[in-house]
Amino acid sequence: MLQLDEVTVRFGATTAVDDVTLSLDEGQVLAVLGPSGCGKSTLLRAVAGLERLDAGSVRWRERDLRGVPTHERGFALMFQDGQLFAHASVADNIGYALRLRRLGVAERRRRVDELLELVGLPGYGARRPATLSGGEQQRVALARSLAADPGLLLLDEPLSALDRSLRERLAGDLREILVTTGTTAVLVTHDHDEAFTIADRMAVMLAGQVVQEGTTAEVWRAPATREVAEFIGFETFLTGAAADTVSPPARRVGAVSPADRRVGTDAPAGPPGRIDGSAGTDRRVLALRRAALRVDPSGRLEGVVRRAVAVSDAVHLTVDVDGVGEVAALGDDPGHHLEGRRVRLALDPRGTAYLPG
Numbered sequence: 001m002l003q004l005d006e007v008t009v010r011f012g013a014t015t016a017v018d019d020v021t022l023s024l025d026e027g028q029v030l031a032v033l034g035p036s037g038c039g040k041s042t043l044l045r046a047v048a049g050l051e052r053l054d055a056g057s058v059r060w061r062e063r064d065l066r067g068v069p070t071h072e073r074g075f076a077l078m079f080q081d082g083q084l085f086a087h088a089s090v091a092d093n094i095g096y097a098l099r100l101r102r103l104g105v106a107e108r109r110r111r112v113d114e115l116l117e118l119v120g121l122p123g124y125g126a127r128r129p130a131t132l133s134g135g136e137q138q139r140v141a142l143a144r145s146l147a148a149d150p151g152l153l154l155l156d157e158p159l160s161a162l163d164r165s166l167r168e169r170l171a172g173d174l175r176e177i178l179v180t181t182g183t184t185a186v187l188v189t190h191d192h193d194e195a196f197t198i199a200d201r202m203a204v205m206l207a208g209q210v211v212q213e214g215t216t217a218e219v220w221r222a223p224a225t226r227e228v229a230e231f232i233g234f235e236t237f238l239t240g241a242a243a244d245t246v247s248p249p250a251r252r253v254g255a256v257s258p259a260d261r262r263v264g265t266d267a268p269a270g271p272p273g274r275i276d277g278s279a280g281t282d283r284r285v286l287a288l289r290r291a292a293l294r295v296d297p298s299g300r301l302e303g304v305v306r307r308a309v310a311v312s313d314a315v316h317l318t319v320d321v322d323g324v325g326e327v328a329a330l331g332d333d334p335g336h337h338l339e340g341r342r343v344r345l346a347l348d349p350r351g352t353a354y355l356p357g
Ligand SMILES: Nc1ncnc2c1ncn2[C@@H]1O[C@H](COP(=O)(O)OP(=O)(O)OP(=O)(O)O)[C@@H](O)[C@H]1O
Pocket: 011, 014, 015, 016, 034, 035, 036, 037, 038, 039, 040, 041, 042, 043, 190
């Protein structure tokens, strides 16, 4: 188990990491998610032994790592730019750690081939890094990190130098590779989709502090604060009558209209036992992802489209809903000029959450 207790790292007057307590079971992947400058890289570097702690402790398998140098921690690090040795072949890059461990040539070759297979680059051993695409280079960097069989893999924005479609694909592959190999990993990212794809658990970090920690599904379903909700992609926040219009209290238990049912599930999202409108009055802000409201001719809500922006596979709408006000919604019909038109919207409860008031 990795255990961080009250970890604090300061740079002069800046407290980059402020009293962070976290733990991670072996075999699990934790994403530390937060905006630029929140201290997530510093936290990772502290775990790696690259930053001195001003307070607190980092323990791995019960051992306090204070004073243990980076190379003796048995961890591997992978950064945004994989930093491959340019002059060496792909095989030599991956085999580097194996050579340090004095593995024989045949055994090294076998292991390198196995790792190339794992990261989807079989037969690439003789290539030079400069002849590879950015995504291929990151795959090699990952194989190199895994070669040493690290107890813990530390990943700092490993995909953020790649373009979007590649990032998505590689995130899925990375998840599969980490699960297949049973690797314990901490991933630092500012991208909530990436965190959701790759990790089992999520720690949301803002201004040096971990403000929420849990399984990715828990954080997704019940963000602790509006700040967290905004950071993980909720766009519309409603209270009072507007919230009740979008998600009527009487309908919140299993009562979903046929239109809502088509796009959603029977059970609305939100904290269990707190969504019937009677209990849990502490959670009174209804938060909606854009995908929670979709244009649907049989939807229950109605409003005027104020803005329509086509993206690759949908249309992002701002709709002024009767009795509610402006909400973010999804359309799917870029062919029509939607601005100014009245549309109906159906609610997908999976894109909703209730926040403390
Ligand atoms: N070596 C350093 N000396 C002084 N200040 C630093 C140092 N490293 C980081 N900081 C400061 O600590 C804070 C946290 O930085 P950190 O790099 O951990 O953030 P981050 O969340 O990883 O951001 P990004 O996503 O932009 O890399 C920032 O205010 C940064 O300016």
